[in-house]
Amino acid sequence: MKVELTINGATHVADVEARTTLLDCLRDKLGLTGAHAGCEHGVCGACTILVDGEPARSCLMFAAQADGYEITTIEGLAPAPGELSVVQDAFCETHGMQCGYCTPAMILTAHSLLSRNPSPTREDIVEAISGNVCRCTGYGQIIEAVELAARRLAGSNAAEDAR
Amino acid sequence: MKAAAFEYVRPVTLSEACAILRADEDARVIAGGQTLVPMMAMRLARPSRLVDVARLPELAGIADEGAAVSFGAATRQLDAEKSTLVKIKLPLLAAALPWVGHRPTRSRGTVGGSVANADPAAEIPLVLVTLAGEVEFATADGVETCAARDFFTGPMMTALPQDAVLTRVRFPVWSGRVGVGFHEVSTRRSDFAYVSACAQVRFENGVCAQLAVGVGGGVPVPTRLDAVAQALVGTAMSDADIDAALEAPVAALDIMTDHYASTDYRRRVARELAARALRDARDAAIGAAA
Ligand code: FES
Ligand code: FES
Numbered sequence: 001m002k003v004e005l006t007i008n009g010a011t012h013v014a015d016v017e018a019r020t021t022l023l024d025c026l027r028d029k030l031g032l033t034g035a036h037a038g039c040e041h042g043v044c045g046a047c048t049i050l051v052d053g054e055p056a057r058s059c060l061m062f063a064a065q066a067d068g069y070e071i072t073t074i075e076g077l078a079p080a081p082g083e084l085s086v087v088q089d090a091f092c093e094t095h096g097m098q099c100g101y102c103t104p105a106m107i108l109t110a111h112s113l114l115s116r117n118p119s120p121t122r123e124d125i126v127e128a129i130s131g132n133v134c135r136c137t138g139y140g141q142i143i144e145a146v147e148l149a150a151r152r153l154a155g156s157n158a159a160e161d162a163r
Numbered sequence: 164m165k166a167a168a169f170e171y172v173r174p175v176t177l178s179e180a181c182a183i184l185r186a187d188e189d190a191r192v193i194a195g196g197q198t199l200v201p202m203m204a205m206r207l208a209r210p211s212r213l214v215d216v217a218r219l220p221e222l223a224g225i226a227d228e229g230a231a232v233s234f235g236a237a238t239r240q241l242d243a244e245k246s247t248l249v250k251i252k253l254p255l256l257a258a259a260l261p262w263v264g265h266r267p268t269r270s271r272g273t274v275g276g277s278v279a280n281a282d283p284a285a286e287i288p289l290v291l292v293t294l295a296g297e298v299e300f301a302t303a304d305g306v307e308t309c310a311a312r313d314f315f316t317g318p319m320m321t322a323l324p325q326d327a328v329l330t331r332v333r334f335p336v337w338s339g340r341v342g343v344g345f346h347e348v349s350t351r352r353s354d355f356a357y358v359s360a361c362a363q364v365r366f367e368n369g370v371c372a373q374l375a376v377g378v379g380g381g382v383p384v385p386t387r388l389d390a391v392a393q394a395l396v397g398t399a400m401s402d403a404d405i406d407a408a409l410e411a412p413v414a415a416l417d418i419m420t421d422h423y424a425s426t427d428y429r430r431r432v433a434r435e436l437a438a439r440a441l442r443d444a445r446d447a448a449i450g451a452a453a
Contacts, residue, residue, distance in 0.1 A: 001171070018171035018213070021200075040164070041201035045267065054241060054270035060200045061271065064171045065193075065215060109267070130352050131265030 003063050007032065008076025016063045023047045025063035026073060034074035034104045038133070045132035048105035049073050055109045055131075074104035077111060087111050087149040096145030098136035105132050110146045119150060166203035170212045177221040177328060181303045183214050184326040192216055192328055194237045197264065197272035198280050216328055221301075222275065225249065231296075233333040236275020240287070241266065243274055252336045255294065255363045258345040259286040265353050275329045281384070283318045283419070284355040286347070289385040291334060293361055293377030298323075299331040306330065315384040318419075337373060341365045342447025344440030347380070348432050350423070356380035357424045360436035364400070364444035371400050371445070376437055381418045381429035388412045388437070400445045405438050413437065 005012050007030070014029040023040070026032040026049070038046030040059045047058040050072035077085040084092070087110050097103040106129060113120055113128040120128070125146045126139075134142060174180040184190050189211035193199055202208035216222055222237035225246055232252050234243060243249055244260040263269055263277065263286050277287040278298060291298075291311045298314045300307055300323055314322050323329060347359035358380040365373040374392040379385040394408035413434040420426040 017168065019166040019168055019203075021165075024165075041204045042197065042268065043201075045265075048267055051270065055267040056270050057197075057267055059204070060197055060268070062171065062196070062200070062213075064173075065196070065217065127352075128266065131267050 001064060004067050005030075005063070005071060006067075006069065007071045008073060009070075014063065018062065018064055020063050021059050022049070022061040022063045022066045022071075023058035025066075026058060029063075032073050032075050036101055036104060038101070043133075044102075045105050045109075046102055048108055048132065050108055050112055053112060053115065055105075055112050072108065074108060077107065085111070086152050087114065087146070090149035090152065091142075091145040094141050094144040094148055096137065096142045102132055102134040102136075106134065106142055110149065113146070114150055114153060118154060120146070122147070164204055164206060166200070167206060167209045169203075169210050171215065172212060173215040173218070175219075177216075177219055177301055177330065178303070180214050180216055180219065180328050181301055181326065183212070184328065185303045187212055188325060190214055192279070194222075194276045195239065195268075195272040197268045197276070198282070199276075214328075217273070219328075222328075222330055227252070228333070229336070231333045231335050233299075233331045234274040236273060236279075236329045236331060238274045240264070240269040240272045240274060240277065244269060253290075253294075253334050254341065255343040255345065255361055256287070256290045256334060258343050259290045259361060262286050262345065262347050262353065262356075262359070274332055278314075278332050279321065279323055279329045281315050281317075281319050281321045282355070283383055283385070284349075284357075284359070284380045285385075286345075286356070286359060286361075286379070287332075288315060289359055289377055289379035290361055291332065292379075292385040293375050293387050294334050294363065295375070295387070296332065296334045298329060299333065300324075300327040300329045302327045312387065318383050337363065337365055339365050339367070339372075340448060341373075342444040342450070344443030344447070346436040346439050346443075348436065358429050358432045358436055360433060360440045362437070362440035362444040364441070364448045366445070366448040369399060371396050371398055371448075374441075374444075376441055378413075378416060378433050378437055381424070381433055382416055383419060386416065391437070391441075395441075400441065402438075402442065405441045405445075409434055409437055409441075 036046040038044035191210035193213045223235040345361045362376040377387045390412045
């Protein structure tokens with residue numbers, strides 16, 4: 001079956017089976033491999049994308065259900081090729097990743113948190129990423145990254161860089 | 164693993180959905196899919212057909228009905244959580260919603276889906292039973308209503324016919340000033356609850372005028388403890404009153420066990436969480452009345 005999806009502002013058409021998850025469609029049909037396949041049954045969060053701005057697990061949606069939504073993947077966050085968003089940059093600077101498997105999902109989750117809550121407490125950050133498993137960092141540097149990104153975004157004329 | 168092959172259909176009306184379900188007994192309803200999709204990925208569920216009801220207009224919207232607030236079954240849990248109407252009129256549900264899965268599952272998971280799925284650890288069914296709400300569903304024969312206490316028949320089992328679409332979930336609204344409490348214990352934040360407990364209380368002239376308390380998680384179906392309400396209405400709900408009222412009803416609970424938590428542990432936690440929920444509700448009700 002054909003599905004028409006809006007991803008990072010562009011329209012994509014893919015030919016999928018009904019049982020193709022949105023995650024597999026992104027990775028295998030559209031070459032958007034930033035959404036990672038971990039458990040593929042909703043427990044690890046590695047496949048997190050944004051659906052209308054809210055984090056969602058792309059392994060728990062079939063591609064056939066996903067038309068009509070604004071889907072954002074990690075590929076859609078950087079303002080221009082070769083650049084990084086403020087949140088991505090903060091993850092680099094604080095070493096908010098080791099193997100990187102959880103990283104796109106962590107960054108999208110943080111991006112969504114900061115767009116609804118520009119000055120989150122540490123508890124808000126912990127709560128926001130509580131559905132994302134990281135097996136490397138122990139989470140400390142990830143939390144620091146989100147705190148750093150929040151501070152940067154709060155700085156003058158930085159708001160637009162979040163996009 | 165990947166799901167087995169199935170056919171995907173998205174009817175545009177409720178009656179069309181009901182007709183499809185009647186014609187194919189292996190068809191399953193999908194809305195948010197936050198439980199069904201993992202079950203399919205593990206091949207514990209192999210529906211022939213998925214009937215996507217998420218965009219049916221009949222299943223949309225949160226309605227203020229005065230004495231109740233009702234949710235179209237396809238209302239996203241996150242939309243319920245963000246709703247001002249829910250915060251004001253259904254404070255107990257508002258307290259429970261942040262405990263439902265994680266935000267990334269609440270953004271897709273629906274209020275009706277949680278009720279239809281009837282996981283004993285689920286928070287929305289617990290609040291629904293505790294507040295004595297009701298469930299509405301449609302089949303090809305028409306619409307029916309079922310009281311929450313009759314709807315949940317066992318773990319993951321309900322009175323919903325195979326060919327029915329759950330359409331609305333209705334929670335009674337208490338008038339006056341109420342206080343609520345919600346507590347839960349699980350391995351990790353937002354994991355399946357070993358035990359959860361919730362309470363809603365209304366005070367008048369320094370005594371408890373109305374009370375509902377329920378326990379979920381460790382029991383086959385969410386359970387409302389009516390005997391506790393009978394014992395506490397008319398009292399000032401001292402800590403000692405609460406403990407005494409909980410003793411026999413909690414001892415009588417049909418507690419389940421598994422390799423995570425024993426029956427004894429769950430019963431002790433149930434008693435403690437119910438007491439905390441009642442104390443929180445009492446304090447909030449007194450504060451609200453002052
Ligand atoms: S791959 Fe989707 S939650 Fe693990
Ligand atoms: S950096 Fe390796 S899983 Fe998070």
